[in-house]
Amino acid sequence: MNFELTEDQKMIRDMVRDFARKHVAPGVLERDQNGTFPRDLINQLGELGLMGMVYPEEYGGSAADTVSYALAIEELARYDASLAITVASHTSLGTGHLAMYGSDELKKKYLPDMVSGKRLAGWGLTETGSGSDASGMKTTAILDGDHWVINGSKIFITQGTEGEVFVILANTDKAKGAKGVSAFLLEKGMPGFSHGPKMHKLGLRSSDTAELVFENVRVPKSHLIGHKDLGFIQSMKVLEGGRIGIGALAVGIARGSLEDSVQYVQQRSQFGGPIANQQALRFMLADMWVQLEASRDLVLRAAVLKDAGKPYNKEAAMAKLYSSEAAMKICHQGIQLHGGYGYMEEYHVERYYRDVKLCEIGEGTSEIQRMVIARELLKA
Ligand SMILES: Cc1cc2nc3c(=O)[nH]c(=O)nc-3n(C[C@H](O)[C@H](O)[C@H](O)COP(=O)(O)OP(=O)(O)OC[C@H]3O[C@@H](n4cnc5c(N)ncnc54)[C@H](O)[C@@H]3O)c2cc1C
Known part of the structure; x- marks a missing residue:
C-alpha cells in the first residue's frame, strides 16, 4: 500500500492551492454575502485546464486521474466551497454523464466547450416529488418523429441559471419505473426550456441553484444519451x-x-x-x-x-x-x-x-x- 502522491498529483494539488490562495480567497466573503456567481474564476480555472481535467485530451482535458481531481476539489473548497461545488457538479455530473455515455457525435459537438469551462454543465435528476427516490420522477419524454418531446421540471439544479448544457432524466416508459428512465442532452435556449430564479440557500450562496422547467421541449432524437431506458x-x-x-x-x-x-x-x-x-x-x-x-x-x-x-x-x-x-x-x-x-x-x-x-x-x-x-x- 502506497500513501505517497505521485509527482503529477502533487503538482496539480500545489497548482490549485496556489491559485486558490491568490485568486479565490480574496473576495470570498463578498461573493458569499452578495450571492455573486464566480464566473471570472471559472474562466480562469478553464484556462488552467481545471474544468474538465479528468477527460481525454482529444476533448481538451488532461486525462488526470480521480485522485488529482479530488485533491483539486479539496484545495478549492478550502477557500470557497461555492466555487468547488460548481466545478465538481459541472465536471462529474453534467459533463461526466455525457462523457461516460454519450455518442461520439454528441461528445464531439459538446464536450470541448464543457471541458474548457466555456459552457457550464448542469445535471437534472431531482424533482419536487422525487429526491431520494429519484425513480418516482414525473418528467416525461415522448418520441414524436425525429424528436423527443419533454415535459416536466427539475428542482435544486446546480448551475440552473448559469448552465448552458444540461443532462436531464425523464420517463420514456412510465410503467417500467426506474427501468423506463432515459437521459437527454438539452441546451439553454431550446424553445420551451426555461429556469426559475436563483434559489436562496443556507450556504454555498455564490453557487447557482434553480428549478428547470420543460414545456413541450423538442429535443432531437440524437440527443438521447446512451440507450433508451438505461438512464437511471x-x-x-x-x-x-x-x-x-x-x-x-x-x-x-x-x-x-x-x-x-x-x-x-x-x-x-x-x-x-x-x-x-x-x-x-x-x-x-x-x-x-x-x-x-x-x-x-x-x-x-x-x-x-x-x-x-x-x-x-x-x-x-x-x-x-x-x-x-x-x-x-x-x-x-x-x-x-x-x-x-x-x-x-x-x-x-x-x-x-x-x-x-x-x-x-x-x-x-x-x-x-x-x-x-x-x-x-x-x-x-
Ligand atoms: C444546494 C443543492 C444542490 C443540488 N444540486 C442538484 C443537482 O445539480 N441535480 C440534481 O438532480 N439534484 C440536486 N440536488 C438535489 C439533492 O440531490 C436532493 O435534495 C437529495 O437527493 C435529497 O432529496 P430531497 O431533497 O427530495 O429529500 P427527500 O428524499 O425528501 O428526503 C427527506 C429526508 O428523508 C430521508 N429519507 C428519504 N428516504 C429515506 C429512506 N428510504 N430511509 C431513510 N431516510 C430516508 C432523507 O435522507 C432526508 O433526510 C441539490 C440539492 C441541494 C440542496
Whole structure:
C-alpha cells in the first residue's frame, strides 16, 4: 500500500492551492454575502485546464486521474466551497454523464466547450416529488418523429441559471419505473426550456441553484444519451463518481475550519495566556485533525479504486458519508473554538458551518449512503 502522491498529483494539488490562495480567497466573503456567481474564476480555472481535467485530451482535458481531481476539489473548497461545488457538479455530473455515455457525435459537438469551462454543465435528476427516490420522477419524454418531446421540471439544479448544457432524466416508459428512465442532452435556449430564479440557500450562496422547467421541449432524437431506458442505471454510476467529489468538498471545508482554528487559538488570549494552552481545546483540535485525515484517506481510497477500474460503490458512499458527517462536527467545533467571533460573518468559520451541511444532502443524503453501504454488507 502506497500513501505517497505521485509527482503529477502533487503538482496539480500545489497548482490549485496556489491559485486558490491568490485568486479565490480574496473576495470570498463578498461573493458569499452578495450571492455573486464566480464566473471570472471559472474562466480562469478553464484556462488552467481545471474544468474538465479528468477527460481525454482529444476533448481538451488532461486525462488526470480521480485522485488529482479530488485533491483539486479539496484545495478549492478550502477557500470557497461555492466555487468547488460548481466545478465538481459541472465536471462529474453534467459533463461526466455525457462523457461516460454519450455518442461520439454528441461528445464531439459538446464536450470541448464543457471541458474548457466555456459552457457550464448542469445535471437534472431531482424533482419536487422525487429526491431520494429519484425513480418516482414525473418528467416525461415522448418520441414524436425525429424528436423527443419533454415535459416536466427539475428542482435544486446546480448551475440552473448559469448552465448552458444540461443532462436531464425523464420517463420514456412510465410503467417500467426506474427501468423506463432515459437521459437527454438539452441546451439553454431550446424553445420551451426555461429556469426559475436563483434559489436562496443556507450556504454555498455564490453557487447557482434553480428549478428547470420543460414545456413541450423538442429535443432531437440524437440527443438521447446512451440507450433508451438505461438512464437511471447511468445516473447511479454518475453519482458514484460524484460522491468522491462531495467527499473532497467536505474535506476541503473541514480543513478550512481546522486551519483557521489552529491560528485563532494561538492568537486569542484568555486567563492570562493563549487559549491554545487549554487542554480542553487541544483535545478538540486533536479530534478534528484525526477526523479530517481519516476523511481524506477514505476519499482518496475511493478515488484510487476508481482509477484502477475496480468497484468503488461502497467506498465512495463511505467516503461521502464519513467525511460529510465528520466535516459537520469539525465545522461546529471550529465555531466553538472561535467563541463569539466565530458567530460573526467576517470569520470564515461561520460560512464553513453553513456551507458544509450540503455535503450530507446532495448526491444522496447520509441515510441513502447508509442504505448503499448496508446493502453491500448484507448482500440484500
Ligand atoms: C444546494 C443543492 C444542490 C443540488 N444540486 C442538484 C443537482 O445539480 N441535480 C440534481 O438532480 N439534484 C440536486 N440536488 C438535489 C439533492 O440531490 C436532493 O435534495 C437529495 O437527493 C435529497 O432529496 P430531497 O431533497 O427530495 O429529500 P427527500 O428524499 O425528501 O428526503 C427527506 C429526508 O428523508 C430521508 N429519507 C428519504 N428516504 C429515506 C429512506 N428510504 N430511509 C431513510 N431516510 C430516508 C432523507 O435522507 C432526508 O433526510 C441539490 C440539492 C441541494 C440542496
